[in-house]
Amino acid sequence: MARRKKVYEGKAKVLFEGPEPGTLVQYFKDDASAFNNTKRGIITGKGVLNNRISEYIMTRLNDVGVPTHFVRRLNMREQLIKELEIIPVEVVVRNVSAGSISTRLGIPEGTPLPRSIVEYRYKSAELGNPMVSEEHITAFGWANTQDLDDMLALALRINDVLSGLFFGVGIRLVDFRLEFGRLYLDEEMQIVVADEISPDNCRLWDMDTGEKMDKDRFRHDLGRVEEGYQEVARRLGILPESGPRDLKGPKVMQ
Ligand code: UDP
Numbered sequence: 001m002a003r004r005k006k007v008y009e010g011k012a013k014v015l016f017e018g019p020e021p022g023t024l025v026q027y028f029k030d031d032a033s034a035f036n037n038t039k040r041g042i043i044t045g046k047g048v049l050n051n052r053i054s055e056y057i058m059t060r061l062n063d064v065g066v067p068t069h070f071v072r073r074l075n076m077r078e079q080l081i082k083e084l085e086i087i088p089v090e091v092v093v094r095n096v097s098a099g100s101i102s103t104r105l106g107i108p109e110g111t112p113l114p115r116s117i118v119e120y121r122y123k124s125a126e127l128g129n130p131m132v133s134e135e136h137i138t139a140f141g142w143a144n145t146q147d148l149d150d151m152l153a154l155a156l157r158i159n160d161v162l163s164g165l166f167f168g169v170g171i172r173l174v175d176f177r178l179e180f181g182r183l184y185l186d187e188e189m190q191i192v193v194a195d196e197i198s199p200d201n202c203r204l205w206d207m208d209t210g211e212k213m214d215k216d217r218f219r220h221d222l223g224r225v226e227e228g229y230q231e232v233a234r235r236l237g238i239l240p241e242s243g244p245r246d247l248k249g250p251k252v253m254q
Pocket of ligand 1: 092098100177201203
């Protein structure tokens with residue numbers, strides 16, 4: 001890694017100052033954590049795969065007019081991103097019951113939900129990212145109603161785009177978590193997708209077998225964790241072995 005100023009270090013990524021004002025370099029580590037950081041480990045090669053997978057997804061979103069912070073991938077583990085003012089609210093979109101909604105509401109894992117359900121969490125590791133309502137978000141000033149309207153519309157649009165993208169390669173998008181930030185352009189402010197979109201923050205199940213291909217393999221010690229991430233990359237046609245100039249489109253499943 002070149003010597004440069006570290007701006008922030010999280011559990012799975014490091015942010016460095018970027019080459020120009022208003023940019024950052026996002027470095028993907030192999031470190032994994034779960035259950036509010038009480039379980040930790042290393043998933044060898046995860047950073048390389050998530051850098052690729054997130055690049056692919058953010059590029060597809062940019063292609064359909066969903067604004068994201070992604071500018072371009074720089075190398076195996078780094079991407080250039082736009083610096084945002086991060087909104088301390090995580091947005092979870094669910095299509096099928098799994099994880100905390102199954103536990104909280106007693107809905108068996110794998111039950112399709114009557115419609116896509118959106119949840120908000122206050123982004124605070126110390127508090128364990130508690131679920132909050134729009135009331136909390138606007139009352140405490142984390143985001144205003146216009147920000148929330150934009151975040152909700154983008155989250156549902158992203159759910160449609162990603163559900164279709166993964167469906168095309170035989171993967172069910174069970175749920176995922178998004179982060180947003182504010183991008184200031186002269187007088188204008190735009191709500192933009194931040195962070196990463198990868199098997200670290202999505203639940204991805206094989207359409208036919210139901211096999212998990214995401215961080216649940218690590219959370220619940222299911223084994224073959226790297227293989228799960230690799231399989232997602234392989235189906236999207238972006239395994240790093242294919243080389244940076246050799247990006248293929250998704251492999252269509254019959
Ligand atoms: N998620 C995440 N970070 C978190 C908590 C959840 O990326 O701190 C993702 C998780 O991978 C899943 C979705 O958000 O795709 C919904 O997670 P859930 O509420 O079921 O929580 P979990 O079971 O992961 O604790």
